[in-house]
Amino acid sequence: MKRKTLLCLSLVAMMMTGCADQMFVEDVSLSLILGLDLDQDDHLLVYMSSPVFNKEAKVKEEKVEVKAVSIRDSRELFDQTVMALTSGSKTQLLLVGKKLLKRKNWIDYIDPFYRDPKNTVTTRVVAVDGPVSDVIFFRPKDKPRLPLYLANLVDTAYRRNVTIKTTLQEFHEQTTEKGITASITEMKKDHKIMLTGTALLDEQSKYKLSITPNENKLLRILQHKTKGDFPFTISVPMESNGHDHWISFSTPSIKTKTRVRYDNHFIFNTDVKMRVIITERLFPFNVRRDAAKLQKSIEKKMQADFERLIKKTQTTGIDPFGFGIYARAYTYPEWKKVQNQWGKAFSKADVNVKVHVTIGGMGTIK
Amino acid sequence: MKKYAFNEITVMQYIFLINGAQVGTGVLSLPRILAEKAGTDGWIAIIIGWLCSVSASIFLVKAAAKYPEDTLYEILIRFFGKILGKVLISVYMVYFAFSAWTILVNACLYIKAWFLPKTPEYIVLLLFSIPTFVIARNGLRVLGRYSELSFYMVIWIPLFLLIPLKDGNWLHFLPLLKEGWRPVLSAVPTTVTSFLGFEVAFFFYPFLQKKQHAVLGITIANTLTILFYVFVTFVCYAYFSPDGIIEFNQPVLNLLKLIEFRFLERFDMVLLAVYLIVVSTAWIPYVYLAPFCFSQLLGKQDHSNYVIILLLIIIGMVFWLDPTWNDSEGWQKMVVKGGLGLAFVAPPFLWVYSWIYEKFRRRVSH
CATH class of the missing domain: 3.30.300.210 (Nutrient germinant receptor protein C, domain 3)
Known part of the structure; x- marks a missing residue:
């Protein structure tokens, strides 16, 4: 009898755990794309694109630009405007503007991805030739929402070695390893989004050189x-x-x-x-x-x-x-x-x- | 008649009890600590550490084998008299209690940092203590069964570490002994302490059914531990670059973070939750042994009330102290210092002492 009550109690306790602090998906703004860039006065701009889970919303995607001092700081600013609480746990792409890439010590900005255990490190790092806002605010009619489109674009192009795919974790390896310099996907938006090859960074992780898809194949072979x-x-x-x-x-x-x-x-x-x-x-x-x-x-x-x-x-x-x-x-x-x-x-x-x-x-x- | 007929343990249970007590949360940060000291040659230090711990273990079994039916309590009283013996056994008791405390606090900090950031520490510990109590209030046989069962339950964990291995680079290991033997030797103290836990064998020996296999058993337990340590360290070194690994506090968890399936992300969280079973086999023997020593000191048979008291004290302490990561690391260092004395110095000393003692007594009795 005692055993049965104990069993029932523990069963109830197990079922109840979800009741106390639940989190609805409508209350989370998943920043699937995070963009980093500099404006004319060299201030950091942070962009975010997150899906909207709501029937009434016409466009199922929120895109925001804020001026912040860091990624973590940008989250507070995002929370001031987007519908729900910003969360970085599902970030698919990190877009970095070329202007920022040319700046010294820009990789200090991506510290929260490594430090906060809630954030993911399988985010793809992408260099954007031109302003990041062009890419983020792009709304192609013939494509799914931007994060899915871009993530799939990078993944499939990588399979044919049109470009390289570097996750944040691999990026960390490449930037800390003294024997190799980092290489990341490069993207450009003219009237549509194009993968233009691979951006090569130097030992300080500053942008140095771009190579074409053909050269990228040779790079992969030599790697x-x-x-x-x-x-x-x-x-x-x-x-x-x-x-x-x-x-x-x-x-x-x-x-x-x-x-x-x-x-x-x-x-x-x-x-x-x-x-x-x-x-x-x-x-x-x-x-x-x-x-x-x-x-x-x-x-x-x-x-x-x-x-x-x-x-x-x-x-x-x-x-x-x-x-x-x-x-x-x-x-x-x-x-x-x-x-x-x-x-x-x-x-x-x-x-x-x-x-x-x-x-x-x-x-x-x- | 045998003293502990109802609580005898098989050789397998003996092996897994010792192995369980050895493997805890330490292995998650072990590759980084070794890399800081010895670079990619750190794995050699593990092998040296294993040699040390196996020889200390053999001394331990030999010392215990002099009086096969006696627990350490009775041996110490026989050797040093009632007062000194009791003092010494209290030292062991304090050490076990403190070990239990540090392991529990450490496990709790991991759980809090990775998936229960808003739950107070004492609640996490309360949740830990319920199953702990259910097991530790019983005799050694139940403990042994639990350790053996949980070993079989978690044996698949290393397989998942093979997934990141395909992106590993074996060139990281070359050249062997980059800076000679000195850095490797400087890492040996760390690896020696990572084998701590086999000192519980002192108390388990009298319960062992087939005592002729005691030496073999403790060697197998140590070997299982080294295999796991070396494997984990190898995978980490192959995946992370030698310069990159030292930046991650727990490289093993960062490694697991990379594993993604189509249907599952953040595998580190899943695995950490399962790994809790492994960690529990490390704290349960200590939670059992400290009250066990205490009940022997008081000359009582039943120790289960003291288990409750110990767990309540731990929960209360956590409530008052609110331990931080830095506190926890400080306490671990203290445990390690104590452990070195009790696990590596005490057994050879007791063995030599027992030899002298026997000689002396024989001369008296003649």
């Missing part, structure tokens, strides 16, 4: 992150007549191997082994007979592309590839001396990329 699709469309040099020879291929397998040695400066030798399947060819060519020739010209073209990208980063003194991690692992004594100015040391390094292409298939026609 040894060869998951997802890597479709290429390139113009291969052929000795015959002058016009371009366009060829497209998918790469079912890419293997990258990096070795490092030190001889007054760092020397990196990276081998990229690719197996390609031709998906498109706009010029006559006998692949059955001259496969080796085609392989060679693809190799040559890719190698030149790799070298151009590496040169570009070296002149700006950044290492988005993470060669520094290899330098630390294999040449620790030398790395230790330069670890705090790795960008400078990397700009003096020799990086030799060798591409090996194997044509795995020419497709179903000749």
